[in-house]
Amino acid sequence: MLDGDREPATGADAPTFEEYAASAWPRLYRTAYLLAGSHADAEDLAQQTLVQAFRTWDKVSRADQPAAYLRRMMTNLYISGRRPKSRGLELLTDAPPEPRPGGGSALEDRLVLWPHVASLPPRQRAVIVLRYYEQLSEREIAETLRCSTGNVKSTAHRALKALRAALGSDTHEGEEA
CATH class of the missing domain: 1.10.10.10 (Winged helix-like DNA-binding domain superfamily/Winged helix DNA-binding domain)
Structure with missing residues (x-):
């Protein structure tokens, strides 16, 4: 279980924003990458989420499930930040290797x-x-x-x-x- 999925700590046991951000980063980045589709956009999305969390850290740290709270923030940032494009962008990549025999x-x-x-x-x-x-x-x-x-x-x-x-x-x- 991710540190961010635990029950919120109270008093002196409550993690600082920096401690929480460090422990939650791998999970945030993974979800951001799956949403955004590129490393640069994923880093931006995860960082925007942490900036927003920092601004409201008192509220986030008191949440029953801070990880779910941050996931909601990230998903909302992703959806609201995307605008339909008039034309599709294509990613240029090397051709994938030939498929192996046997499926x-x-x-x-x-x-x-x-x-x-x-x-x-x-x-x-x-x-x-x-x-x-x-x-x-x-x-x-x-x-x-x-x-x-x-x-x-x-x-x-x-x-x-x-x-x-x-x-x-x-x-x-x-x-x-």
């Missing part, structure tokens, strides 16, 4: 899937990242995004439908991707 590994499957996840609209991408990469429940995602679980379900449905279409999947409605 792809889970890592190779993720490499094929990730560009499509990265192209989803911000809210859909946030739901997919929180659900499938962060392993949060629909209720936890709804709390993070401050919406209903029904909204989380429908957003996830639309995101998975878009991913299936992008991958040309033959998966039928109602089956897991």
